[in-house]
Amino acid sequence: MPAAFITSYLGDSPAAADHLDRTVRGVVDQTDDDWLLAIVDDASPDPTAREHLRNLTGLAPDRIVLLRQDVNQGQGAGRNLGVRWAHRQGCEFVLFQDADDIAHPQRLERTRRLFAERPDVDFVYSTFLVIDEHDQPVPVSRLTPSVAEILQSHETPVQGAGAWMPIGTTVGYTTLTSTVAVRTPLALAHPFPEERGCEDAHAWLRMSAGGSAFAFLPDTPARYRIPQGTRGSADRSRIGDDYYRRKAEVETDGFQQAMRIAIDRGRLDPSAAPDLTARFLRRLAVTLEREGQHALVREILAQSPTAPARPA
Numbered sequence: 001m002p003a004a005f006i007t008s009y010l011g012d013s014p015a016a017a018d019h020l021d022r023t024v025r026g027v028v029d030q031t032d033d034d035w036l037l038a039i040v041d042d043a044s045p046d047p048t049a050r051e052h053l054r055n056l057t058g059l060a061p062d063r064i065v066l067l068r069q070d071v072n073q074g075q076g077a078g079r080n081l082g083v084r085w086a087h088r089q090g091c092e093f094v095l096f097q098d099a100d101d102i103a104h105p106q107r108l109e110r111t112r113r114l115f116a117e118r119p120d121v122d123f124v125y126s127t128f129l130v131i132d133e134h135d136q137p138v139p140v141s142r143l144t145p146s147v148a149e150i151l152q153s154h155e156t157p158v159q160g161a162g163a164w165m166p167i168g169t170t171v172g173y174t175t176l177t178s179t180v181a182v183r184t185p186l187a188l189a190h191p192f193p194e195e196r197g198c199e200d201a202h203a204w205l206r207m208s209a210g211g212s213a214f215a216f217l218p219d220t221p222a223r224y225r226i227p228q229g230t231r232g233s234a235d236r237s238r239i240g241d242d243y244y245r246r247k248a249e250v251e252t253d254g255f256q257q258a259m260r261i262a263i264d265r266g267r268l269d270p271s272a273a274p275d276l277t278a279r280f281l282r283r284l285a286v287t288l289e290r291e292g293q294h295a296l297v298r299e300i301l302a303q304s305p306t307a308p309a310r311p312a
Contacts, residue, residue: 002063003108003181004086005037008078009099011049015133019100019225021056022135026102026223028059032109038085039099040078041068076192076199083187093183096200101178102131102223110220111181118215122183123163123207125175126217127154133227145290147226150174157216162267164208164258169279172287173251175204175214178222186211193254197246202254209258210265244293248284248300255280274305 005027009020020039027037037060041053057064067081079096086094093115097103104126111124130138130147140148153174158166167174177200190206192199208214259276262268268276281304285297 006082011044038082043072074196128224163214198250205258209261
C-alpha cells in the first residue's frame with residue numbers, strides 16, 4: 001500500500017524552485033519506492049511556477065501529483081488538502097515534507113517498518129540536521145536558541161501516549177514538520193488550523209491528545225534548511241516581526257484544545273487544567289526568554305492562573 005509525501009509549496013523566487021527540486025529528488029531517491037507525492041501549489045505568485053511544477057512531475061509521472069489552491073492559504077491548508085487527497089488514494093499514512101527540506105533516503109522504509117511493528121503508534125518523528133541554502137551543514141553555534149532547544153530534546157525524545165502533555169509543559173516544541181509521519185485517519189481527524197506560522201505545533205498537540213502514541217525514529221535525520229543571513233526558516237522569514245507573538249498565541253490555543261480533547265476522551269480530569277495551563281505558560285516563557293522576547297514573556301506570565309515568577 002503506498003504512503004503519501006505531502007508538500008505545500010509557494011513558488012515566489014528562483015531559490016524556492018531550486019530548493020523544491022532538491023526536496024522532490026529526496027522523495028524520488030527513497031529506498032522504498034511504494035510512494036506517492038502530492039505537491040500543493042499554494043497560489044504561487046511566480047509566473048514560471050506552474051511550468052516548473054509540471055516539469056517536476058516528469059521525474060515520476062505516475063506518482064507525483066500536482067494539487068492547486070487558487071487563493072494563497074498557507075502551508076497548513078495545503079497540507080490538509082494533501083491529506084484529503086491521500087485518503088482518497090487509500091494511503092495508510094502520510095509523511096509531511098516541507099518544500100525546502102530533504103528527506104533521509106530511508107525515511108519511508110524505516111517509517112513503514114515502525115508502523116507495521118507498532119500498531120499502537122499513529123505518529124512518528126525523527127531528528128534533523130540543519131543545512132544552509134547550499135545544502136551545507138550549519139554549526140550548532142549558529143543556530144537560534146529555539147532550534148537548538150529542539151535538537152537537545154531529541155537526546156531523550158518524547159514518546160508514548162499523551163505526548164502533548166510533556167511537550168507542552170516540559171520539553172517544548174520537538175516535532176519538526178519534515179520529520180513527521182502520521183496515520184491518515186489521525187491526520188484527517190485533526191487537520192492543521194488556518195493560522196499561518198506554528199500551525200504544525202498546534203496540530204501535533206491535538207493529534208497527540210486525540211491519537212494513541214508517539215514514537216521516535218532513530219538514525220533517520222531529515223535535512224532542515226535554514227538559509228543563512230535570514231530570520232530563520234522560510235515561513236518564519238515571511239511572518240517577520242510578529243513571529244514570536246504568533247507562536248505564543250497559536251501554541252497556547254493548541255495546548256488548550258489538546259486539553260479539551262483529552263478531557264472529552266476521559267484522559268484528563270478537568271480540575272487539572274489550571275495547573276497544566278500554568279506549567280505550559282512557564283515552559284513557553286523559557287523558550288521566548290532565550291530568544292530575547294522579554295516584553296512578550298511578561299505578558300504571557302501575566303496570563304498564568306498561578307501568576308508564576310519570570311524565569312531565570
